């Protein structure tokens with residue numbers, strides 16, 4: 438493990454059985470797991486290169502149980518890692534050896550659907566796709582669509598501010614969540630946001646969305662529902678160079694068109710996806726764009742014509758427009774299966790996630806090819822081109838000594854490159870443990886201190902999801918002391934811990 442995790446308190450681990458027994462008084466029966474075989478399935482998340490056994494797994498079924506578990510952990514000074522479905526690709530749900538893993542997997546109920554106000558109130562363990570499935574009979578859907586939507590939970594989506602193919606037009610999780618109920622580190626139950634787009638006071642809901650399990654345990658989510666567009670059609674556009682494809686993306690957005698989705702794949706990804714699902718992708722191109730337009734039929738037809746024209750101006754070699762829903766689904770099937778498809782090319786792959794300004798795409802692709810040579814590892818590229826969100830998949834073999842470390846170094850270089858060209862370290866997968874130590878490449882020490890002060894407001898003892906997101910573990914009390922200048926205590930009215 439090259440990423441350091443907080444030191445495990447051996448004395449606490451020695452009390453595992455006693456702690457489990459105490460927790461069983463709150464969550465009886467099979468809701469508390471402390472035997473090694475039962476703990477094993479929870480030792481990792483989607484960042485499978487890293488694993489650690491949790492102290493105890495707790496699977497509550499009611500909000501009251503969550504509140505009591507949190508209050509008990511608070512009183513006992515025990516740390517807590519919240520977990521949804523465990524699909525995080527940045528190690529956000531990676532257990533900590535002396536922390537309880539609090540799984541929300543049993544919170545699977547859709548509590549209320551308001552068809553008139555177009556919203557749904559759901560428990561955090563409901564999968565992303567299950568929300569759409571529950572309302573599609575009424576012509577509605579939940580817009581953010583991570584590729585993991587069949588498995589990932591809405592609670593995890595809130596914590597990661599997850600995105601997907603259709604977020605270019607319809608916004609990320611943060612634009613589609615209206616309110617949450619959350620249990621704080623000390624067991625208090627709070628509500629933030631509500632049923633409308635804006636609420637009174639500070640936008641604390643905005644702090645919670647994307648907070649990666651660092652500020653509270655989400656126990657209920659209110660989401661917006663949108664009406665399914667009347668028509669949706671997709672284009673497959675092949676290019677001889679990645680530069681032309683990148684320029685086409687910039688021209689489409691520059692023309693004022695906002696496609697429902699605009700995805701790009703490079704040659705290795707195209708070949709892997711085609712071999713995996715037979716989506717009908719051209720194999721003699723260097724880059725492939727899938728562009729989806731939606732709306733009323735006449736608007737859709739018009740926009741398809743516009744995108745065809747722009748693509749031709751940018752040197753497109755092949756353009757195909759989906760004739761029907763089946764063909765459109767086939768175009769997307771390759772893209773949606775691109776990760777497992779690339780997984781067949783090598784024993785392991787490392788999925789990166791960074792964002793760049795769209796115009797930098799050709800430069801970044803060129804530099805990435807150089808980095809691939811330098812690190813001696815192949816990279817396949819699949820990305821949300823419309824919003825500049827890259828997902829380079831670095832192929833490696835963990836059984837070869839040093840290859841994981843080389844893959845990580847390559848990945849770090851890609852993320853530093855994203856920042857260098859004016860982008861950011863993350864797109865949609867969060868910071869977790871994966872990008873934690875790169876945070877100083879993006880933020881100054883002062884920025885990081887202020888961000889952590891926000892966390893301290895919710896979790897002053899730093900017991901929620903420790904070791905994630907922030908590169909250095911400052912205690913909140915130390916943070917308070919850092920702002921003393923010339924003997925003058927800044928913000929003297931803020932309580933010090």
Ligand SMILES: Cc1cc2nc3c(=O)[nH]c(=O)nc-3n(C[C@H](O)[C@H](O)[C@H](O)COP(=O)(O)OP(=O)(O)OC[C@H]3O[C@@H](n4cnc5c(N)ncnc54)[C@H](O)[C@@H]3O)c2cc1C
Pocket residue numbers: 482483518519520521522523524525526528529530541561582583584585588589590591592593594595596597598599600601602649650651653654655656776865866902
């Ligand atoms: C094949 C694959 C494809 C993917 N594609 C995408 C994609 O297209 N777009 C995208 O954005 N992501 C994608 N992901 C990443 C992942 O699915 C998302 O980050 C997802 O939101 C995680 O949800 P989860 O329920 O699995 O959360 P987990 O992995 O269990 O947890 C993720 C984080 O959320 C916190 N958390 C979970 N539940 C709660 C809660 N109730 N309260 C507070 N904190 C909580 C955890 O502490 C952790 O920090 C993909 C992952 C895989 C494996």
